[in-house]
Amino acid sequence: MHTAFFGDREREFSLTSKTILNELERTTGKGIGAIIDGLRRLSYAEITETIRLGLVGAGAQPEEAAALVSTYVPARPLGEANILAIDILTDLWVGPEQQHVNEATATGEMSAAINLAQDDDDDF
Numbered sequence: 001m002h003t004a005f006f007g008d009r010e011r012e013f014s015l016t017s018k019t020i021l022n023e024l025e026r027t028t029g030k031g032i033g034a035i036i037d038g039l040r041r042l043s044y045a046e047i048t049e050t051i052r053l054g055l056v057g058a059g060a061q062p063e064e065a066a067a068l069v070s071t072y073v074p075a076r077p078l079g080e081a082n083i084l085a086i087d088i089l090t091d092l093w094v095g096p097e098q099q100h101v102n103e104a105t106a107t108g109e110m111s112a113a114i115n116l117a118q119d120d121d122d123d124f
Helices: 017-028 032-037 044-057 062-072 078-094 096-106 110-122
Strands: 002-006 009-013
Touching: 002 044, 002 078, 009 044, 009 078, 017 032, 017 044, 032 078, 044 062, 044 078
Parallel strands: none
Antiparallel strands: 002 009
Protein backbone atom coordinates (compact mmCIF):
# COMPACT_ATOMS: atom_id res chain seq x y z
CA MET A 1 0.00 0.00 0.00
CA HIS A 2 1.34 3.43 -0.93
CA THR A 3 0.16 6.58 0.86
CA ALA A 4 0.51 10.02 -0.73
CA PHE A 5 -1.21 13.39 -0.82
CA PHE A 6 -3.51 13.47 -3.84
CA GLY A 7 -6.23 15.99 -4.50
CA ASP A 8 -7.33 17.26 -1.12
CA ARG A 9 -5.82 14.82 1.40
CA GLU A 10 -3.56 11.83 2.03
CA ARG A 11 -4.87 8.80 0.16
CA GLU A 12 -3.91 5.15 -0.13
CA PHE A 13 -2.99 3.46 -3.41
CA SER A 14 -2.62 -0.24 -4.15
CA LEU A 15 -2.48 -2.15 -7.41
CA THR A 16 -3.88 -5.66 -7.18
CA SER A 17 -3.34 -8.57 -9.55
CA LYS A 18 -6.97 -8.35 -10.64
CA THR A 19 -6.84 -4.63 -11.51
CA ILE A 20 -3.49 -5.06 -13.28
CA LEU A 21 -4.81 -7.85 -15.48
CA ASN A 22 -8.39 -6.68 -16.01
CA GLU A 23 -7.82 -2.95 -16.28
CA LEU A 24 -4.27 -1.56 -16.40
CA GLU A 25 -2.91 -3.91 -19.05
CA ARG A 26 -6.17 -3.76 -21.02
CA THR A 27 -6.52 0.03 -21.01
CA THR A 28 -2.86 0.78 -21.71
CA GLY A 29 -2.21 -2.08 -24.14
CA LYS A 30 0.99 -3.01 -22.27
CA GLY A 31 1.98 -5.68 -19.82
CA ILE A 32 2.88 -4.68 -16.26
CA GLY A 33 6.56 -5.52 -16.87
CA ALA A 34 6.67 -3.22 -19.89
CA ILE A 35 5.01 -0.43 -17.92
CA ILE A 36 7.46 -0.78 -15.04
CA ASP A 37 10.40 -1.15 -17.42
CA GLY A 38 9.45 2.18 -18.99
CA LEU A 39 8.76 4.08 -15.74
CA ARG A 40 10.49 7.25 -16.87
CA ARG A 41 8.62 7.16 -20.18
CA LEU A 42 5.08 6.63 -18.88
CA SER A 43 2.37 7.83 -21.21
CA TYR A 44 -0.42 10.07 -19.95
CA ALA A 45 -2.80 7.10 -20.10
CA GLU A 46 -0.40 4.94 -18.06
CA ILE A 47 0.01 7.69 -15.47
CA THR A 48 -3.71 8.34 -15.05
CA GLU A 49 -4.70 4.66 -15.15
CA THR A 50 -2.05 3.74 -12.57
CA ILE A 51 -3.29 6.43 -10.21
CA ARG A 52 -6.97 5.65 -10.80
CA LEU A 53 -6.52 1.91 -10.33
CA GLY A 54 -4.24 2.47 -7.35
CA LEU A 55 -7.07 4.39 -5.69
CA VAL A 56 -9.56 1.64 -6.54
CA GLY A 57 -7.19 -1.05 -5.27
CA ALA A 58 -6.93 0.78 -1.95
CA GLY A 59 -10.71 0.90 -1.56
CA ALA A 60 -11.99 3.97 -3.41
CA GLN A 61 -15.14 3.56 -5.48
CA PRO A 62 -14.35 3.52 -9.24
CA GLU A 63 -16.46 6.62 -9.87
CA GLU A 64 -14.71 8.54 -7.08
CA ALA A 65 -11.27 7.47 -8.35
CA ALA A 66 -12.10 8.56 -11.90
CA ALA A 67 -13.41 11.91 -10.67
CA LEU A 68 -10.31 12.52 -8.54
CA VAL A 69 -7.98 11.74 -11.44
CA SER A 70 -9.89 13.84 -13.97
CA THR A 71 -10.05 16.76 -11.52
CA TYR A 72 -6.59 16.80 -9.98
CA VAL A 73 -4.15 15.40 -12.57
CA PRO A 74 -4.79 18.13 -15.20
CA ALA A 75 -4.84 20.84 -12.51
CA ARG A 76 -1.28 20.17 -11.31
CA PRO A 77 2.10 19.83 -13.04
CA LEU A 78 2.24 16.49 -14.86
CA GLY A 79 5.51 15.67 -13.11
CA GLU A 80 3.66 15.33 -9.81
CA ALA A 81 1.30 12.74 -11.26
CA ASN A 82 4.21 10.97 -12.95
CA ILE A 83 6.08 10.69 -9.64
CA LEU A 84 2.96 9.39 -7.90
CA ALA A 85 2.45 6.74 -10.59
CA ILE A 86 6.11 5.73 -10.33
CA ASP A 87 5.79 5.45 -6.54
CA ILE A 88 2.67 3.27 -6.85
CA LEU A 89 4.36 0.97 -9.37
CA THR A 90 7.59 0.86 -7.34
CA ASP A 91 5.64 -0.16 -4.25
CA LEU A 92 4.04 -2.94 -6.29
CA TRP A 93 7.35 -4.11 -7.78
CA VAL A 94 9.79 -3.95 -4.86
CA GLY A 95 7.50 -3.65 -1.86
CA PRO A 96 6.90 -0.83 0.58
CA GLU A 97 10.17 -1.22 2.54
CA GLN A 98 12.34 -0.48 -0.50
CA GLN A 99 10.11 2.51 -1.21
CA HIS A 100 11.36 4.15 2.01
CA VAL A 101 14.95 3.93 0.72
CA ASN A 102 13.89 5.51 -2.57
CA GLU A 103 12.04 8.34 -0.79
CA ALA A 104 14.97 9.08 1.51
CA THR A 105 17.34 9.18 -1.44
CA ALA A 106 14.99 11.37 -3.49
CA THR A 107 14.67 13.92 -0.69
CA GLY A 108 18.41 14.10 -0.23
CA GLU A 109 18.41 12.41 3.13
CA MET A 110 21.54 10.48 2.27
CA SER A 111 22.24 9.26 5.80
CA ALA A 112 18.65 8.05 6.09
CA ALA A 113 18.91 6.24 2.76
CA ILE A 114 22.20 4.61 3.76
CA ASN A 115 20.82 3.57 7.14
CA LEU A 116 17.66 2.14 5.60
CA ALA A 117 19.67 0.28 2.97
CA GLN A 118 21.98 -1.14 5.64
CA ASP A 119 19.00 -2.20 7.73
CA ASP A 120 17.59 -3.99 4.68
CA ASP A 121 20.93 -5.74 4.11
CA ASP A 122 20.92 -6.97 7.71
CA ASP A 123 17.74 -8.91 6.95
CA PHE A 124 19.58 -11.31 4.63
